[in-house]
Amino acid sequence: MEPSIDPATPAGRAARDGAHGAVPSLHVRLSDADAIPFPTRTVERGDALYCAGEPLRSLYTVQSGCFKTVATYPSTDDDSAPHTQVTGFHLANETLGLDGVCTSRHESDAVALEASVVRIMPVGILEPLCREYAAMQHELLAIMSAEIVRASRLALMLGTMPARERVAAFLLDFSERLDASTSSSGERATELLLPMTRADIGSYLGLELETVSRTLSKLQREGAIGLNGRQVRIVDRTMLEHH
Amino acid sequence: MEPSIDPATPAGRAARDGAHGAVPSLHVRLSDADAIPFPTRTVERGDALYCAGEPLRSLYTVQSGCFKTVATYPSTDDDSAPHTQVTGFHLANETLGLDGVCTSRHESDAVALEASVVRIMPVGILEPLCREYAAMQHELLAIMSAEIVRASRLALMLGTMPARERVAAFLLDFSERLDASTSSSGERATELLLPMTRADIGSYLGLELETVSRTLSKLQREGAIGLNGRQVRIVDRTMLEHH
DNA sequence: CGGGGGGTTGAGATGTCTCAAGGGGTGTGG
């Protein structure tokens, strides 16, 4: 029995083409909802949009700003500190709360990394709406599916890549999504202002903050990026992509 | 027909019950589809149910047997070997293909680890059906959400746990799901017959197969498990859970 | 001015990987 995963099949290539070089991303906007007058809410930097365990009332689309989602996981029951990890960063036009649908409770905390605005889409309204409009239902399913893919890619990255590649992939992905969020489609952002700390990045990438810092410094020394605190300039994109 | 997300629906409960302490899991059955005469298909051990890149025609529910899903990811474009990883194992009553909805193409390969039977649910039928029946729509959303949670937990595990905890969590999760799949609810399976190789486990857990082997051996020496090739007996559950 | 959060960098500890050898099983062809 040979599982025979053929990386050269047309099918395999097609799948990868959509993936780009970088990692997760693939957030999608619930565009059909644009026409609907959902209310918005402002969240200050450091405040939680929702917390793990709270009943799920709504899904949220980021209008402006940036969030991190943080999952907490008991340290296999008792004793010491529970495992905790940043499971994602969410920029404008991306949707938050999808992981809570299954249990009707939020599975993670969503914390604003800067002053942000979200559009509130109550699930009690969203579901009937989706039953009415096929396109909308399909889009919701697509968004959820994309989130599955995003999480799987994160897992793949955490399972297979060394620190350098993880950080590089993170930067590339972030720049792409920054571009997508400003809808200045075409070229990608080359000047990034990271709204999160090194510790956040490390948590997301499965690294210690020192490792993140060191890796960024090394990328700078090698001329791949410019670095000034949270200001990052992507100097040599191919250097980040190829290895 | 209950439009809102109700934590007390059978689907909701099923989803939560699967969560438990261990890691991923959280597969749910599309129970409402039981009444519908979807066709089935038999897949021989080692054969692919679908491959990455293929257009998404159907979702599949495992009737019997076991699958692994394998994601391939180009090594940041060119040069050497592409990253590849087992992103999940799927037992009876669990649903396959969810990650393909967003792109209408499968994102990974699904390979049978033993002779298996699946129920085929064409998306072209499933979506209209869900528009008709609120409960079914909700259940599909819940399943997809559960898959997001599962993938996030895997990422969390890969990002934060040492080898020993990963292997222990894997065994506990597998035993729980084995129990769930045989619907002998209540107590959990204590005697496991793993259908996958050490390499598969390692790929899934972000470890080398040698590390998996060593870790299993150590767990055996310490009296937490009994080990005989792919036959695993869980001797001391708390030893696996608590650190 | 003092304190605290965030960031950088160094040096040693350590867990996992890598490379290598060897031991069963099982299927197949002589």
Added chain:
DNA sequence: CCACACCCCTTGAGACATCTCAACCCCCCG
């Protein structure tokens, strides 16, 4: 029926990446 090949698993020893601990800096804010 044996022999061989192949896959899977186990175990060892050294290499290496990342973690851990620690010191220090900067900046902002009270």
